Amino acid sequence: MEITASLVKELRERSGAGMMECKKALAENGGDIEAAMEHLRKTGLAKADKKAGRVAAEGRIGVAQSAGSAVLVEVNCETDFVAKDENFLKFVDTVSQAALASGAADIEALKAAKLADGATVEETRAAVIAKVGENVQVRRMARFESSDNVAAYIHGGRIGVLVEVKGGDAELARGIAMHVAAMNPPYNKAADVPADFLAKEKEIELAKMSDKDRAKPAEILEKIISGKVNRIINEVTLYGQPYVLNTDQTVEAALKAAGADVVRFERLAVGEGIEKVVEDYAAEVMKAAGLA
Missing domain, CATH: 3.30.479.20 (Elongation factor Ts, dimerisation domain)
Structure with missing residues (x-):
């Protein structure tokens, strides 16, 4: 079968592969465009396998x-x-x-x-x-x-947030999603903060206190430590943080005013948790040239 320009063009549009790759695939498969398409997919997978070990962050x-x-x-x-x-x-x-x-x-x-x-x-x-x-x-x-x-918010293509809010309206839900994108709270409410995290923070706050403060009566010492830990809880919870769209109130206050409650949220940021390889090209060149 003759491999026409229109056939190559059609395969290019369908596959996105280069002109020569399409022409070769058609030639190897007798001009059968479906077989050529399958061939391109298989060769694409082979190329993908070769690159699979490279860091993509x-x-x-x-x-x-x-x-x-x-x-x-x-x-x-x-x-x-x-x-x-x-x-x-x-x-x-x-x-x-x-x-x-x-x-x-x-x-x-x-x-x-x-x-x-x-x-x-x-x-x-x-x-x-x-x-x-x-x-x-x-x-x-x-x-x-x-x-x-349910609100979805993308910031700069690199941070994405989903928020589910019971009550309120779509505008409030979007505002909360924007807050989560900006402030990245680890937890939703105080009740969601793990007990072991709180115990560790109490231990740290106690260690930071002077001997004079640590000598205070147990009930006073407990109030001091609790106050410090409560401030930390506000910092790490969505409900405790100042609302980015109105920093005069907390997120909890904004939700309460609207009769709303955040059921859950999810935040994804590009590359988080991936160990990036930092390459020093200048050092590589110097090493190759015997200068390092």
């Missing part, structure tokens, strides 16, 4: 939302340059929409989800790696399904 947080449902997805790459690439950004959006539509509750289910062209998220990831030349990973996701107010 940059990337973007994607979001998708519909009535009562919202998802966040973290997709990583190796450099900030690729994180701004249109192919990568399109993939982040595609994965986010697939996460919402498929109902996937975890990353493995999301990777197996099928897209409109019939390819899975994982197969499409391999194709993106072939395009951008870097390791690309679909790393984490968060999903909220609720009849309450």
